[in-house]
């Protein structure tokens with residue numbers, strides 16, 4: 001069975017309690033459950049991970065090579081700051097779907113720029129936690145069609 005990595009960056013461990021008016025009431029464990037359910041409908045296995053540390057996220061992306069067929073990645077605030085994460089995404093040559101729970105374009109201007117978007121295969125923004133579902137469906141489409 002093909003597998004995918006769902007990777008979450010800083011502060012996403014606080015989902016459910018952190019600014020629920022922006023990020024909703026679901027916890028990261030709820031998101032993991034929905035990801036596993038969605039992936040199962042596509043016949044995909046899931047590794048689910050979260051880190052508050054940039055280097056650990058880079059290591060997780062590197063480790064996905066040869067292990068996973070693609071990545072659904074919410075880089076959190078590193079989206080707007082990290083050239084190193086963008087280099088990791090382009091370096092691993094796997095399809096990466098960038099997901100943001102909130103509509104970053106309707107928020108502060110510093111959230112409008114993403115270092116990840118130019119190297120992501122697809123982007124899902126502002127769909128709430130359903131964005132992870134959409135990201136997995138898109139990854140399944142890309143993997144299944146050989147366009148990953």
Ligand code: DHK
Pocket residue numbers: 010011012074075076077078079099100101102103104111
């Ligand atoms: C999550 C964060 O932690 C923010 O720093 C980003 C993103 C937006 C989200 O919407 O999932 O700006």
